[in-house]
Amino acid sequence: MEKRKTRTKINEVKQITLKLAITPTTGYVSLPNHPHTVGCVDNTIQLDQLIEAYKGPSIYLDFNKSGELIGIEILG
Template sequence: MGQTDSKKKLGRFELRVSEDDQDVAYLRLPSHPGETCKMSKSIRLAELMGSYAGPDVVLDFDQDGVLVGIEILA
């Protein structure tokens, strides 16, 4: 995907499934700034909910503490 395509996607939900591993997906939230986003913090859902027993879910936050993406590993 080129840089022009990335800019068009800003402000929208976008779900990507890994080409290398079909059990990995990433949901970009409308707050995601695009390809050059540097995550400040990633937190596993299991860390927040000790009794969570579902797929591995990772919440990605930007440098301002805004949730920008969710990675799901089935």
């Protein structure tokens, strides 16, 4: 009889925050590693710079100094 290998799966729950600006066409998604401090965004890249044929709302990707994605801004 063959032994079955058991796997331990750890589910970690992380919170994603969605903030709407004063206008209903603007939103910001804070990813779990976003520190929510002034100056935490080191680099912002517009999505259409990454996807040449992108058609849609303006989407900006915010990165920290380590190059980790920490937030997404959506302008409708």
